[in-house]
Amino acid sequence: MNRSSGGLLNESTKQRGIIRRILKGILALVFLGLLGVSALLMSLWLEHRSEIALPKPTGQVAVGRALYDWVDDQTSDPLAPAGTKRELLVWVWYPAAPPSSEKIAEYVPDATRQAVEHDRGPLLRLLTKDLSMVHTHSLSDADVSQQQRSYPVVIMRAGASLEVWNYSTLAEDLASHGYVVVGVDAPYRTFVVAFPDGRVIRRLPENNPELCIGRVGEEQARCVNRVLTAWTSDIGYVLDRLGQLNKSDPSGKFTGRLDMTRVGVFGHSFGGSQAAQFCSQDSRCKAGIDVDGSLHGSVVQSGIPTPFMFLGSGEGDFSSSAEVRQVEADIKSVYDRLPPNGRLRLSIRGANHFTFSDDGALLRSHAFRWVLHRIGKLRIDGPRQLAVTSYCIRSFFDTYLKQTTASEPTISSSLYPEIQVVE
Numbered sequence: 001m002n003r004s005s006g007g008l009l010n011e012s013t014k015q016r017g018i019i020r021r022i023l024k025g026i027l028a029l030v031f032l033g034l035l036g037v038s039a040l041l042m043s044l045w046l047e048h049r050s051e052i053a054l055p056k057p058t059g060q061v062a063v064g065r066a067l068y069d070w071v072d073d074q075t076s077d078p079l080a081p082a083g084t085k086r087e088l089l090v091w092v093w094y095p096a097a098p099p100s101s102e103k104i105a106e107y108v109p110d111a112t113r114q115a116v117e118h119d120r121g122p123l124l125r126l127l128t129k130d131l132s133m134v135h136t137h138s139l140s141d142a143d144v145s146q147q148q149r150s151y152p153v154v155i156m157r158a159g160a161s162l163e164v165w166n167y168s169t170l171a172e173d174l175a176s177h178g179y180v181v182v183g184v185d186a187p188y189r190t191f192v193v194a195f196p197d198g199r200v201i202r203r204l205p206e207n208n209p210e211l212c213i214g215r216v217g218e219e220q221a222r223c224v225n226r227v228l229t230a231w232t233s234d235i236g237y238v239l240d241r242l243g244q245l246n247k248s249d250p251s252g253k254f255t256g257r258l259d260m261t262r263v264g265v266f267g268h269s270f271g272g273s274q275a276a277q278f279c280s281q282d283s284r285c286k287a288g289i290d291v292d293g294s295l296h297g298s299v300v301q302s303g304i305p306t307p308f309m310f311l312g313s314g315e316g317d318f319s320s321s322a323e324v325r326q327v328e329a330d331i332k333s334v335y336d337r338l339p340p341n342g343r344l345r346l347s348i349r350g351a352n353h354f355t356f357s358d359d360g361a362l363l364r365s366h367a368f369r370w371v372l373h374r375i376g377k378l379r380i381d382g383p384r385q386l387a388v389t390s391y392c393i394r395s396f397f398d399t400y401l402k403q404t405t406a407s408e409p410t411i412s413s414s415l416y417p418e419i420q421v422v423e
Helices: 003-049 111-125 164-176 217-247 271-283 322-336 366-374 381-403
Strands: 062-076 085-096 104-106 134-140 151-157 180-185 192-194 201-202 258-268 287-291 309-311 343-348 417-423
Touching: 003 287, 062 164, 062 217, 085 134, 085 164, 085 217, 104 134, 104 271, 111 192, 111 201, 134 164, 151 164, 151 217, 151 271, 151 381, 164 180, 164 381, 180 217, 217 271, 258 271, 271 287, 271 309, 271 417, 287 381, 309 381, 322 343
Parallel strands: 062 134, 151 180, 151 258, 258 287, 287 309, 309 343
Antiparallel strands: 062 085, 085 180, 192 201, 343 417
């Protein structure tokens, strides 16, 4: 072998050695990557399966919870298949008598939990809390507290098509301060409704209010108002049934215990729109709150004749788009026409629109929270946002549903510096 061919062989050997080292390096990186992915998945799984309790209610009264299946034989549901009578799954949180033996209510009944987790799919299930691991502070079907003869009633509405149990934190806290809080799930427009007899009914695509947002002008208004009208009608029906329950509850639990002269309504997002619309047209609403929701329906023109609060998120910057500026203009128009001693407009500094629900307490995935922080979508601790929200809601209702003389609410507090008054 001549010197030149020996040199070529040596060079070839060197190249093969370099390639082997590169391949080993790539395999090592792949292996480390797989280890990292495995570690992340394991972390998510452990967080998904870990037990957690909702934030503890701040009031002095125990909280009870009851479920009702109410069928309106006189009214067809306009958002259900033709001929379907209106039927609602009604959740009631209330001041409870001290229990002789505690039976804590499930966060979500088993049939509902299975349906919800099936619809979430594997990835979303992994990024959210296992609902069977979430613990409430509500006693199942306890007696009503005897601390007062009767209690004011507050209707609570969820955002968009969410199930109302997603707002259990706000409901439990309000009930612990002496309110009967009533939430409503409606088949064919709530994501999943599981009735006690085992029927599971999901939302129809055409009843998704979020699909209306992409439309413009009259088309959007018709789309939104179709769903809004059904929901506000349901609120009226629920108040009718509560009045009947107050007169004669077959179980005796709520007979004479509901003060139907002191009724409040609040909701989040599209639920806030429903609160505003209902309070604009039904005199049974004595006070209302819109939590970070835009306005739809006739309320923009007619205004609201009763005390009302707008509670928003963020810094109050309404200049980002024409659509957002219109939302601001509508809210300001209604706010300016509210009774001067019966109006309030606040925002919670750093709050996120999506964590007014129990997600504020249950979103514990460190990886998921880190991503949300990095993209600027999570600037306040979730449980803290819920605590501030609960304080604002009960303070407003305390002023207009509990005090015998009208006075402006004093909600600003050194304990909650996140609260901003919006001028």
